[in-house]
Amino acid sequence: MATTTAVPDRVNTVPDTATAVRAPVPYWVYPLAAAGAIFVLLPLAGMAARVNWQEFPQLVTSEASLAALGLSLRTATASTALCIVLGIPMALVLARSSFPGQQVLRSLVLLPLVLPPVVGGLALLYTFGRRGLLGSTFEAFGLQIAFSTTAVVLAQTFVALPFLVLSLEGALRTAGTRYEAAAATLGARPSRVLRTVTLPLVLPGLLSGAVLSFARCLGEFGATLTFAGSLQGVTRTLPLEIYLQRETDADAAVALSLVLVVVAVVVVTLVHSRAGWAPALGVR
Amino acid sequence: MGPGPGCPVSLELTARLPSRGFEADFSVADGETVAVLGPNGAGKSTLLGLISGLLRPAWGRAQLDGNVLFSAGQRPPDRWVPAHARGVGLLAQEPLLFPHLSVKANVAYGPRSRGASRAAADQTARHWLAELDATELAGRRPAELSGGQGQRVAVARALAAEPALLLLDEPMSALDITAAPALRRLLRRVLAGRKAVIVTHEPLDALLLAHRVVVVDGGRIVEQGPVREVFARPRSSFAAGMTGLNLVTGTATETGLTDADGVHWSGDAEAGLRPGDLAAAAFRPASVALFTDLPAGSPRNAVAATVTELVPHGGLVTVRAGWLAAEVTPAAVSDLSLAPGDRVHFVVKAAEVSIYPR
Numbered sequence: 001m002a003t004t005t006a007v008p009d010r011v012n013t014v015p016d017t018a019t020a021v022r023a024p025v026p027y028w029v030y031p032l033a034a035a036g037a038i039f040v041l042l043p044l045a046g047m048a049a050r051v052n053w054q055e056f057p058q059l060v061t062s063e064a065s066l067a068a069l070g071l072s073l074r075t076a077t078a079s080t081a082l083c084i085v086l087g088i089p090m091a092l093v094l095a096r097s098s099f100p101g102q103q104v105l106r107s108l109v110l111l112p113l114v115l116p117p118v119v120g121g122l123a124l125l126y127t128f129g130r131r132g133l134l135g136s137t138f139e140a141f142g143l144q145i146a147f148s149t150t151a152v153v154l155a156q157t158f159v160a161l162p163f164l165v166l167s168l169e170g171a172l173r174t175a176g177t178r179y180e181a182a183a184a185t186l187g188a189r190p191s192r193v194l195r196t197v198t199l200p201l202v203l204p205g206l207l208s209g210a211v212l213s214f215a216r217c218l219g220e221f222g223a224t225l226t227f228a229g230s231l232q233g234v235t236r237t238l239p240l241e242i243y244l245q246r247e248t249d250a251d252a253a254v255a256l257s258l259v260l261v262v263v264a265v266v267v268v269t270l271v272h273s274r275a276g277w278a279p280a281l282g283v284r
Numbered sequence: 285m286g287p288g289p290g291c292p293v294s295l296e297l298t299a300r301l302p303s304r305g306f307e308a309d310f311s312v313a314d315g316e317t318v319a320v321l322g323p324n325g326a327g328k329s330t331l332l333g334l335i336s337g338l339l340r341p342a343w344g345r346a347q348l349d350g351n352v353l354f355s356a357g358q359r360p361p362d363r364w365v366p367a368h369a370r371g372v373g374l375l376a377q378e379p380l381l382f383p384h385l386s387v388k389a390n391v392a393y394g395p396r397s398r399g400a401s402r403a404a405a406d407q408t409a410r411h412w413l414a415e416l417d418a419t420e421l422a423g424r425r426p427a428e429l430s431g432g433q434g435q436r437v438a439v440a441r442a443l444a445a446e447p448a449l450l451l452l453d454e455p456m457s458a459l460d461i462t463a464a465p466a467l468r469r470l471l472r473r474v475l476a477g478r479k480a481v482i483v484t485h486e487p488l489d490a491l492l493l494a495h496r497v498v499v500v501d502g503g504r505i506v507e508q509g510p511v512r513e514v515f516a517r518p519r520s521s522f523a524a525g526m527t528g529l530n531l532v533t534g535t536a537t538e539t540g541l542t543d544a545d546g547v548h549w550s551g552d553a554e555a556g557l558r559p560g561d562l563a564a565a566a567f568r569p570a571s572v573a574l575f576t577d578l579p580a581g582s583p584r585n586a587v588a589a590t591v592t593e594l595v596p597h598g599g600l601v602t603v604r605a606g607w608l609a610a611e612v613t614p615a616a617v618s619d620l621s622l623a624p625g626d627r628v629h630f631v632v633k634a635a636e637v638s639i640y641p642r
Binding site: 184 | 336382442447
């Protein structure tokens with residue numbers, strides 16, 4: 001700390017700084033890490049260099065582009081909401097209870113993380129499709145799910161749900177159960193404990209999980225194409241539009257890609273600044 | 285052995301947890317505060333967990349004010365009342381105030397959980413914050429409180445929930461030595477006439493807060509009885525080691541207490557103690573220093589006594605002279621070349637002596 005009172009010169013000439021020394025990292029790690037970073041960032045630069053800036057506004061505001069962007073935002077929002085409604089109870093069951101087969105269930109629930117999305121789309125098709133496991137039941141009620149906007153939401157939820165569950169389960173385990181026990185001994189019923197103690201304490205984890213899920217929904221391609229098809233304004237989300245435009249109008253594809261990159265950067269920044277949310281909530 | 289005669293028993297618990305080697309019969313009478321002493325891992329936390337509903341035994345039964353808390357492996361059917369429906373409050377070592385709520389909202393949490401209106405809960409919170417001298421903290425966040433303030437608010441929160449029985453799990457252990465006596469005084473005031481169980485490492489807590497002491501060791505209750513009896517004549521080795529407090533009884537004066545032999549002891553008197561009241565003074569053997577020649581200076585109490593025995597234990601030596609005990613280092617013993625029969629001065633600072641009403 002600097003001092004303003006008169007002190008002997010000798011003291012002032014000594015730099016009063018100290019750097020904490022961490023366990024050293026081997027030197028050969030740095031060039032490899034740099035290569036990895038370049039590998040991730042270079043393609044983005046390559047794409048940005050290919051953007052036709054003169055026509056950029058027209059390209060991203062064409063009827064097809066706006067329809068795709070609007071559909072993407074609407075479906076991703078609906079899917080994220082569905083992820084929250086289903087994901088919070090799943091994370092609670094995984095983190096706060098124990099039953100036989102819990103480990104197996106956890107692995108199965110996280111399956112969409114590692115499954116190729118096309119396979120997920122096929123699985124959904126053979127479940128909710130016209131001749132699927134449940135499709136005929138829905139059909140009887142006059143509901144057709146496959147190749148509708150509902151199918152887009154289901155496909156996105158299917159692939160994004162594990163992100164929310166994983167993130168929230170981790171937050172729940174970190175938060176521990178001490179505050180919940182304190183609330184119970186004050187007479188709070190389990191639902192009240194969940195609403196007034198558990199969820200506020202894991203809010204940062206829940207928010208970052210929701211943001212990750214939203215991002216995953218926005219980028220969903222394989223499962224959507226397989227299960228929902230590519231109908232402009234109905235099921236053709238931004239990634240599908242980009243893939244389609246790539247064949248006919250590369251400039252439009254690149255421009256729309258840039259829009260997705262910007263959205264992704266915003267999302268990642270939000271998630272990484274979540275460390276900044278915690279002190280505001282008083283959570284350590 | 286149960287609580288004192290004439291007291292209706294209001295908590296009765298019998299439980300066995302073979303996996304933890306725990307087996308105990310435990311009871312608390314109406315308006316009685318029971319101190320549970322014992323080494324780490326003795327089963328004190330298990331006992332509190334069983335009463336509060338955070339631990340479920342395979343065999344046992346407990347009843348509070350005529351309501352069954354749990355019944356397992358007894359006459360069927362088994363019964364289990366969850367923690368939130370027991371009316372048992374729990375104050376832990378740390379305050380565990382909800383970090384996202386203000387101090388007042390924390391204290392109002394119990395009444396709100398029991399269905400009180402916002403206004404009524406608010407009023408209850410204000411009342412208990414005032415009782416605990418914490419009114420000025422109402423608008424703060426828990427992160428802005430010191431350890432002592434946090435624990436005071438936690439006490440207010442626990443009492444605002446109007447528990448039929450309050451459990452305190454070493455409530456002073458996480459506080460620094462300056463904050464602990466203040467909280468102890470507050471607890472003494474708010475626990476009066478209330479059913480409570482206090483788990484503690486500190487003999488002073490038992491002495492100042494409890495009517496009865498239960499000593500737990502190895503998952504069993506090894507000794508119990510009125511506080512002064514157990515402290516004066518400890519039967520278990522643990523109680524003897526732990527409760528070896530120096531106790532003096534007499535009459536209160538302006539600055540301390542005069543004992544039956546006419547010796548005056550200066551000390552830290554509890555508020556409300558008037559000269560002439562019956563009083564007791566307590567100080568720990570570790571607070572006592574030994575001198576062959578009487579030192580001058582600071583307000584100290586000094587008594588000359590003849591050493592009766594030297595008992596080494598855990599790297600220290602307990603020097604006894606009749607009822608007086610001092611705990612000193614082996615170096616101090618050899619410096620004074622102490623041996624039984626020597627005459628030395630037992631000296632203790634006034635600040636280390638607690639004086640409280642009998």
